[in-house]
Structures are given as C-alpha cells and as structure tokens.
Amino acid sequence: MFKTVIRRAGKCAAVAAASLMMMSAQAAEPIKIGSFLSVTGPASFLGDPELKTLEMYVEKINEEGGVLGRQLELIHYDDVGNASSARNFASRLIRSDRVDIIVGGSTTGATMAAVPLIEQAQVPFISLAGAVVITNPVKKWVFKTPQTDRMAAERILTDMKDRGITKFGLISGTGGFGSSGRTQTLEVAEQMGMEVVADVTYSGSDTDMTAQLTNIRNTKGVEAVLNFGFGQGPAIVTRNYAQLGMELPFYQSHGVASDSFLDLAGSSAEGLRLPASPLLVPDSLPDDDPQKEVVQNYKAEYEARWNSKVSTFGAYAYDGLMLAVRAMEEAGSTDPEAVRDALENIKGYVGVTGVFNMSPEDHNGLDPESFRILEVQNGEWKLIN
Amino acid sequence: MLAEFLQYLFTGITIGATYALIALGFTLIYNASHVINFAQGEFLMIGGMATVSLTAMGVPMIVAVVLAVILAGILGIALQRFAIAPAKQADVVTLIIITIGASIFIRGIAQVVWGKEYHVMQNFSTDQPIQVFGAVLNSQSLWVLGIGAILVVGLVLFFTKTLIGKAILATSMNKEAARLVGIRTQMVLMLAFMVSALLGSVAGIVVAPITFTSYDIGIILGLKGFVAAAIGGLGSGVGAVVGGLSLGIVEAMAAGYISSDYKDAVAFSMILLVLFFMPRGLFGAKVVERV
Known part of the structure; x- marks a missing residue:
C-alpha cells in the first residue's frame, strides 16, 4: 500500500518534471518570418514557387535545429497580386503577428505599397521584386534579392x-x-x-x-x-x-x-x-563557379520536393530566406536593429541568384555580371x- | 508601303475573325433570351484548353478537337440548366450577373484542373508562313478565316432553313407567342446556349495556335467579342461579323500606324462614336415603341 503511494508519487514527479522541461522548450518561442506573396492571381507564377520555396526551406532549417536554437515559423498571406491587399497584410504581419522579419512582395507594386508601413514600423524587409525603385534610393529597412531591370x-x-x-x-x-x-x-x-x-x-x-x-x-x-x-x-x-x-x-x-x-x-x-x-x-556552369553547387542543390531539392520545374522566381525567395537567416545568426538575436545592421553588412553570400555584397549604399548587393x-x-x- | 498595309490588314482580319465568332455567340444568346452571356469567353477557353490537354494525353488532334467542342456544348447546356433556368423569373440584369458568376466559377475550375500556365497548340497545317506581296500571313490565319466563314454560313442556313433555327428566332421575337404555337421555349434557350458554346469553343480552338491559351484567355477575348457585338448592334448576326472584323482591323491599323499605346483607346473610341451616332449599333434592329 505504502509502496504504491510512493511509486505513484514518483510517477507524478517524473511527469511533472517532463512537462516542466517541455514548457521550457516551448518558452524558446519560434522566430516569426512574415511573408505576403502573390500566390494566386495574375502574378501567381511568381508567388507560387516563392511560397513553395519558403515552406520547404523553413521546414528544412527547422529539422536541422532552427536558427539561434529556435524554430522558424512562417506566417504568410496571399495578396493575389493586389497592391492594396499587400499593404493590409504587411500591416497585419507587423501589428498582430509581430513578425521578426518580412521576406516577401512578389511584385514591385506589392512591395512599394508595403514599404512606407514597414519603414515606419522598423522591421527588416527583404523584397522579392525586380524594379530598381525598391532599393534606389536606399531605404533603411528595405532590401531585395532579384537583380534590377x-x-x-x-x-x-x-x-x-x-x-x-x-x-x-x-x-x-x-x-x-x-x-x-x-x-x-x-x-x-x-x-x-x-x-x-x-x-x-x-x-x-x-x-x-x-x-x-x-x-x-x-x-x-x-x-x-x-x-x-x-x-x-x-x-x-x-x-x-x-x-x-x-x-x-x-x-x-x-x-x-x-x-x-x-x-x-x-x-x-x-x-x-x-x-x-x-x-x-x-x-554548364564552370566547376570553379562559386554558385555552381548552390544552384545545383536548390534545383535538385526543389524538384524532388514539389515534382515541378524549378523557377528563377523561387530562387529569389531562397536567397531572401537565407539572407534573413544569415543576418539573424550574425546579429545573434532577432532584434530588428541588429538584424538590419547585419543584413546591410553581408558580404560574399553565395546565393542562387548571384553573389551578394550588401553595403549601406547598396541594399541589393548584386552586380550585372550575376x-x-x-x-x-x-x-x-x-x-x- | 503596300506590304506594310497588307501586314496590318492580315493581322487585323485574323484577330477580327475571332472577335466576330465570339460576338456571334453573344448575339445568339442575346436573341434567344436578351441575356448578355459573359461566360462566352469561357467557352472559348474550354475549347482551347481541352484540346491542348487532350492532345497532350496522346489523343489525336481531330478527336481532341471534337471532344473539346462536345465538352463545351455540354457545358453550355449545363450553364443554362443549372444557372439560368432555376432563376427564370428573375429579370435580365440578374441573369447577366449570374453569367458573370458562372464565368468566374468556370475559370476557377479550369485553373485548378489545368493550372495557371500558358499552353501552346500546334498550327493545324504548316508552321511556314505565306508570303503575299511582301507581307507574311500565318497559315493558321487562313484556318481562322475559313472556319469562321463556314460557321457563319452554317448559322445562316440553320436559322433560315431548319425548324429548330426558326423556333429559336420565333422565341427571340416573342416568347409568349412562340410558346402558344407549341415551341418549347426552355428547350430553345438550352439550344441557344449550346450552339453559342459550340461557336465559342471552335473559335478558341482555331485561334489557340496564334494566341496561346490559358485558363484566363477568355476574359479579354470575351470582352473584345462583346465590344464587337455592341458595335454591330446586339442581336444582329451581320452586325457581329462586321463589328468583329472592323474592331480587329482598326486595332491593328492603330497599333501599326499610330502607336500600340493607343490601340485599345482607338478601339474603345470607335465603340463610343458608333453608339453615339447609332445608339443601336451599326446593324441594330429599329425599335418602335408601341403604346
């Protein structure tokens, strides 16, 4: 009788200890990566591969232990290629989801609609859209991965x-x-x-x-x-x-x-x-091309996971996510100011799109030779x- | 100089013939029910997309075309039966809105089934263009014109020589009277939708090698077809053909001689001008208000 009580107490203690440990693991909240993309609508050929890429690599990074010991959580919205909904979603990402960084904006229209909000809220933002206006003139919180037109x-x-x-x-x-x-x-x-x-x-x-x-x-x-x-x-x-x-x-x-x-x-x-x-x-890239391995890996992984052809646009999202991860690792935290500074100082990141060398004057970091x-x-x- | 003019003319006639076929579809349904069927462009899309996907599955071209046309015909009937017929007491505006809804629905389904990419269809005959006085003519253009002409003649015969055609005409003139002489007007409406779906799908198939095809190709072509029908005078078959061809030619000439920036502006100014001076369109029926 007495023994069983002790045994039960032991069990309870074990359960309590285990649940405590689980709680402390949960306490390391995930890093929230926000995104608004044109997954459907006329620009879906941009947003669709971009979202697939983000989902796939967030999963992969989490399996490998996350970033700074924390898991990544992707919060995304579909702006249907509409600039005003892009703006609304950016606002929701900032105000109610309280994301740590935003990687998104499939089109220049969507990106530029969200920029004023993001600048005001002071959240690092990596755009996946092409036009030169996004980073020229340089905006403090705005970066982009595709080459300009x-x-x-x-x-x-x-x-x-x-x-x-x-x-x-x-x-x-x-x-x-x-x-x-x-x-x-x-x-x-x-x-x-x-x-x-x-x-x-x-x-x-x-x-x-x-x-x-x-x-x-x-x-x-x-x-x-x-x-x-x-x-x-x-x-x-x-x-x-x-x-x-x-x-x-x-x-x-x-x-x-x-x-x-x-x-x-x-x-x-x-x-x-x-x-x-x-x-x-x-x-056909020469073997000494630094991008060769990154490019081949991305293509193989994407095509294996989604069973559809890889697209250049998805690669913009790949580079955006990897730049974000690298900046957070270098900053050692998700403090927006620190992450922004780290982003601005990324040198020699070898991506699928090109080799990125960011600077305070250049928030794109690519040259025409890419x-x-x-x-x-x-x-x-x-x-x- | 002549070569340039001819080039623009060929371009205009080809695209104009497509507009004309779409406009005829609008006209048919408008005549039978006074509804402007905004899902007309979707029939065009179904024709092109179904043919492309069937040929991709290894079905021979001819069979694929026939199957695609049949599919569109069934869709036309279904549209009338399940969307228009249940709302028969509703007024025309409501019915028009229903067709807009139906078109969005069909487009959505097509997007899920066939994806969002553009697809190519091979030319029916050679890829080699034909040289005429220094201008080039895509061999597919001849197919568009030829098949367009056959369809127009066929339609004329259908309406003037067959009992069913006459029944449709009678229904369009006076539904009540037609019913009194024993015409099943619901049946006639269904037929009108079917024939217009067939027309649309054929247009979609012959033009697909030139324009490519995708789930949303019907939006803009359908709209242009509607403009053509309005210029010609809604309800007039001749008007639809003339409206379609002239819209196509004006567009091409504007793009070539003025600037492609103003191409659509010229086309839409044309509809304004025509409707301003002839409110019922070029060949619209004279309407006499009876008191």
Missing part, C-alpha cells in the same frame, strides 16, 4: 556592343515590368552611346504583335531587336518575329528566362539571347558568358 538592360546592351551593335529597336510591354524596363533601357542606351531607333509597345493582353514588329523592321538602321516584357507576350513576339522572317539578332529580357518560355515560343526562339539566372544552366547571357540553341539554353 537596370542591370538586365546593362547586361544586354553590353552584349550587343560586344557584337558591334549600336542601333537597335525596342519593343516592350506596357505593364509595370515592361515599362520600367523600357525606361531603364533608354537611359542605359544613352549612357553607353547606343541609339534606340524604334520604340514600340504592346499591352499584356495583346495576341498579335506583327504590326509592331513590322514597324521596327521598316525602320532604317536597326541592327538588333530587344523585347522587354513578361508573361505570354514575349513568346508571341518571338513567334511573330520568326514568322516575319526577321533575322536581326534578337534579345529578350530576364522576365522570360524560364523553361516554360521555351515551350511556348518553340522553334521560333532559336538564336535569341537573354540575361538569366545561372539556375537555367546549372550543369546575370549570365544565354542563347537558345536547338531548343535549349546555352551559356554564352
């Missing part, structure tokens, strides 16, 4: 110049990406002493660009054609270009650097060049330089 323009125009081209025709989409790309191209061309002899546009829903291309073809002095845009538009431009039998060197922007573009454009894409992430040609110039040969991407 200006870098793409610089890279393309340098390649043209190397081929002895100084006059080219520009055809761009009227959407945010295309029109920003157009502005940057015009500026860069002027700086580099090149001439844009024809400048036409098309809207995102157009189904035939033959008229615009005829216009360019009939312009005197055109030596090459550059198309700045994304979505299905550039694929139609590419097909029309081939149908018209135009044989000038043809360039696309990084906006269509994906395998699905090759599927859409088919044999019409033969010979065109574009600046792209090394992710498209993981196996783009590789690829050419379509026999229906596949070929690394040119």
Whole structure:
C-alpha cells in the first residue's frame, strides 16, 4: 500500500518534471518570418514557387535545429497580386503577428505599397521584386534579392556592343515590368552611346504583335531587336518575329528566362539571347563557379520536393530566406536593429541568384555580371558568358 | 508601303475573325433570351484548353478537337440548366450577373484542373508562313478565316432553313407567342446556349495556335467579342461579323500606324462614336415603341 503511494508519487514527479522541461522548450518561442506573396492571381507564377520555396526551406532549417536554437515559423498571406491587399497584410504581419522579419512582395507594386508601413514600423524587409525603385534610393529597412531591370538592360546592351551593335529597336510591354524596363533601357542606351531607333509597345493582353514588329523592321538602321516584357507576350513576339522572317539578332529580357518560355515560343526562339539566372544552366556552369553547387542543390531539392520545374522566381525567395537567416545568426538575436545592421553588412553570400555584397549604399548587393547571357540553341539554353 | 498595309490588314482580319465568332455567340444568346452571356469567353477557353490537354494525353488532334467542342456544348447546356433556368423569373440584369458568376466559377475550375500556365497548340497545317506581296500571313490565319466563314454560313442556313433555327428566332421575337404555337421555349434557350458554346469553343480552338491559351484567355477575348457585338448592334448576326472584323482591323491599323499605346483607346473610341451616332449599333434592329 505504502509502496504504491510512493511509486505513484514518483510517477507524478517524473511527469511533472517532463512537462516542466517541455514548457521550457516551448518558452524558446519560434522566430516569426512574415511573408505576403502573390500566390494566386495574375502574378501567381511568381508567388507560387516563392511560397513553395519558403515552406520547404523553413521546414528544412527547422529539422536541422532552427536558427539561434529556435524554430522558424512562417506566417504568410496571399495578396493575389493586389497592391492594396499587400499593404493590409504587411500591416497585419507587423501589428498582430509581430513578425521578426518580412521576406516577401512578389511584385514591385506589392512591395512599394508595403514599404512606407514597414519603414515606419522598423522591421527588416527583404523584397522579392525586380524594379530598381525598391532599393534606389536606399531605404533603411528595405532590401531585395532579384537583380534590377537596370542591370538586365546593362547586361544586354553590353552584349550587343560586344557584337558591334549600336542601333537597335525596342519593343516592350506596357505593364509595370515592361515599362520600367523600357525606361531603364533608354537611359542605359544613352549612357553607353547606343541609339534606340524604334520604340514600340504592346499591352499584356495583346495576341498579335506583327504590326509592331513590322514597324521596327521598316525602320532604317536597326541592327538588333530587344523585347522587354513578361508573361505570354514575349513568346508571341518571338513567334511573330520568326514568322516575319526577321533575322536581326534578337534579345529578350530576364522576365522570360524560364523553361516554360521555351515551350511556348518553340522553334521560333532559336538564336535569341537573354540575361538569366545561372539556375537555367546549372550543369554548364564552370566547376570553379562559386554558385555552381548552390544552384545545383536548390534545383535538385526543389524538384524532388514539389515534382515541378524549378523557377528563377523561387530562387529569389531562397536567397531572401537565407539572407534573413544569415543576418539573424550574425546579429545573434532577432532584434530588428541588429538584424538590419547585419543584413546591410553581408558580404560574399553565395546565393542562387548571384553573389551578394550588401553595403549601406547598396541594399541589393548584386552586380550585372550575376546575370549570365544565354542563347537558345536547338531548343535549349546555352551559356554564352 | 503596300506590304506594310497588307501586314496590318492580315493581322487585323485574323484577330477580327475571332472577335466576330465570339460576338456571334453573344448575339445568339442575346436573341434567344436578351441575356448578355459573359461566360462566352469561357467557352472559348474550354475549347482551347481541352484540346491542348487532350492532345497532350496522346489523343489525336481531330478527336481532341471534337471532344473539346462536345465538352463545351455540354457545358453550355449545363450553364443554362443549372444557372439560368432555376432563376427564370428573375429579370435580365440578374441573369447577366449570374453569367458573370458562372464565368468566374468556370475559370476557377479550369485553373485548378489545368493550372495557371500558358499552353501552346500546334498550327493545324504548316508552321511556314505565306508570303503575299511582301507581307507574311500565318497559315493558321487562313484556318481562322475559313472556319469562321463556314460557321457563319452554317448559322445562316440553320436559322433560315431548319425548324429548330426558326423556333429559336420565333422565341427571340416573342416568347409568349412562340410558346402558344407549341415551341418549347426552355428547350430553345438550352439550344441557344449550346450552339453559342459550340461557336465559342471552335473559335478558341482555331485561334489557340496564334494566341496561346490559358485558363484566363477568355476574359479579354470575351470582352473584345462583346465590344464587337455592341458595335454591330446586339442581336444582329451581320452586325457581329462586321463589328468583329472592323474592331480587329482598326486595332491593328492603330497599333501599326499610330502607336500600340493607343490601340485599345482607338478601339474603345470607335465603340463610343458608333453608339453615339447609332445608339443601336451599326446593324441594330429599329425599335418602335408601341403604346
């Protein structure tokens, strides 16, 4: 009788001790990573792979023991590509979810809508959107992982110049990406002493660009054609270009650097060049390329986990998350000010998109060379330089 | 100079023919029920997407096309039976709103089933474009024009020579009277939806090699088709064809000669002008108010 009481007491003590230990483990609260992405809607081709990447790597990091001994918790919202809901979700992430850092903003519109709030709330923010306005002028709390459209323009125009081209025709989409790309191209061309002899546009829903291309073809002095845009538009431009039998060197922007573009454009894409992430040609990178391993791993892991093709856009999220993790590790805490300072001083982080060297003047940290110039040969991407 | 003009003309006629087919679909249903069916663009999408996915599964092209058209036809009937018919006492505006809802629903399903990517369809015949006086014509354009013409002739014959066609016309003129002479008006409505779904899906299939196809292709093409129908005068078959072709040509000419920035503006100014001077559209029925 007495023995059983003791035994029971022992059991109780053991249970109490165990539950205490569990409580203390719970006391190390997870690090909250907030995100608003365009997972559905017109920009879903950006947000969908981005969310998949974040989910997958948060899981992976947690399995490996988390960051600073704490687990990561991903809190995400779908802004449906709508800037005003992006702003609302950013506000919810800051005020009610009280996240430690935000990695998100699939489009430039969504990012810029959230920036004022984030600056005011003083939370580190890594954007996954392209336009140059996000980090130029530099905003104290805002960073971004994709290269800017200006870098793409610089890279393309340098390649043209190397081929002895100084006059080219520009055809761009009227959407945010295309029109920003157009502005940057015009500026860069002027700086580099090149001439844009024809400048036409098309809207995102157009189904035939033959008229615009005829216009360019009939312009005197055109030596090459550059198309700045994304979505299905550039694929139609590419097909029309081939149908018209135009044989000038043809360039696309990084906006269509994906395998699905090759599927859409088919044999019409033969010979065109574009600046792209090394992710498209993981196996042709030279062995001494520091990015080779990171790129190959990301591609393999993503494709194994989701059973779908890896995309450049998902890689922006990968780099965003890894930069955030690295900054927190270097700061040794999740104190926003410390994390921000650490982010700003990250040097030599080798990501999928490029090698990041942040500084107080540069919250993007990439240079134009992080783009590789690829050419379509026999229906596949070929690394040119 | 001529080559340039011809190039713009070809571009305009091709896309215009597509608009015309969509506009005809609007016209059919409008005639039968005075409803503007905003799910018309979705029939187009179903045609293209079903063909693409069936061919991807290894079904021969011809069979895939037939199956896709049948699928769209069934969808048209289902739309009428399950969405429009249950609300038969409702007024026209309510029915129009129902079609908008249906279109969002269909698009959502398509997005889940087929994904959000754009898909390619091969040209029906050669990929080699045809040279005409220095302008190039995509061989698929000939298919669009040819099939469009056949459909228009077929529709005319259907309405003037067959009993069912006449029954639809009778219903559109006076539903009560049609019912009194023994026409089953519910049946006629269902037929109108089916025929217009068939039309839409065929348009979607022939144009898919040119425009690509995706779950949301129906939104903008459907809207343009509606504009074409409105320019031609809602309810007029000739009007739909003329409206579609002229919209396409004006768009292409504007893009080529003025600037592609103003392309849509020119198209929409055109509808304003037409409706301003001819409120019932180019070929709209003269309406006499009876007291």
